[in-house]
Amino acid sequence: MGGKAVVLLSGGVDSTTCMAIADEEGFELRPISIYYGQRHEAEISAARGVALQYGQTLRTVALPPDLLASPDSALTGDREMPAATYKELMESEGPSPTVVPFRNATLLSIATAYAIQEGAEAVFFGAHAEDAHNWAYPDCSPEFIGAMANAIYVGSYRDVRLCTPLEWLTKAQVVRRGLELGAPYHLTLSCYRGLRPACGNCPTCVERLHAFEANEVADPIEYAFRVPTP
């Protein structure tokens, strides 16, 4: 390869795995983090650490706080963070309370504008198969990704392609791939509450712990609480 790739980096497991894959593929990495009113800024600090591990300075963008933030979302608003897995949430409530409406289209558009400015040929985005489970996050679905891939390709004069190497992987498979590539998971932060040690009972903490367990590997970050293995 040898070209440049913009990587949407949140500081969590999925986007860090994307960094590792883009690096393995020989791209010159251009990580970017976008702050859109999340409750905590700790994830941008984690992203900065991951970027440094790959010898890169993180580009950060702060959007106006009311642009995407939704009072109905537990990620950005007042709604209580649920202590449950994604699947439990799906079965009980429909759309996840952590949805930020149409967030990923905005993040992908900004990442693509940056890619064009930098002369990059790819934008890496770490949506995985379980994100799209039962329409929890419609802006992680293959249908959405396919549409955005077309929009990005056409709208960039066919210079930029959308790369979503985790699109068909479960969380456990994402972690397996990252472990193979030596992804710096010790630097990541997934907890939706933004805590260090991580809370251990929000949906991402639970999902992450299960993914490491499935690989029979200890998760290298610290937890205040670990859910019992089901």
Added chain:
Amino acid sequence: MGGKAVVLLSGGVDSTTCMAIADEEGFELRPISIYYGQRHEAEISAARGVALQYGQTLRTVALPPDLLASPDSALTGDREMPAATYKELMESEGPSPTVVPFRNATLLSIATAYAIQEGAEAVFFGAHAEDAHNWAYPDCSPEFIGAMANAIYVGSYRDVRLCTPLEWLTKAQVVRRGLELGAPYHLTLSCYRGLRPACGNCPTCVERLHAFEANEVADPIEYAFRVPTP
């Protein structure tokens, strides 16, 4: 209809025509203007006037100035504003010097997030056929619009549709439709230099004057200079 529609309003002829069409179709209008580093803010003031004409308060969003602004674009950077028509530019230079890379995907994403927040069922976007001429603005092309329409539909849980009623109209046909609907063109500002009276020789001024001439109607705004009819 009776539902709500978000209208991307720049204060120019095309988006004002979209307002008139969405109004004619019975939508409750939710106009939005997004400032992304244009050289002048006069167009947002024009958009505010158009919104008021339809009894609406304009929602405005200011993006960080370096997010989309490109030093290579005559719209946001240092490049000199060309005195020529779009078609002349296309024939001589390839992509228009007024391109802001991937601007429209970002604007559409923000408009869609707003639509979801407001419970609107449509986003109106005023790209017309000549915008896409010879790939001047790839993010106005039918291929781009089709891809974004899918992304918006899927990503909004199938609640929001993208409406682009000018997609297959020439500029002269856009003006004809707007005149039929009584669009308040006297309030609009198209000039890329942001001047009042309008400069009369930047690509949009020239295109706009020709479109009114083709309809044998006087353009209601003032010009400092009018190019001779070819």
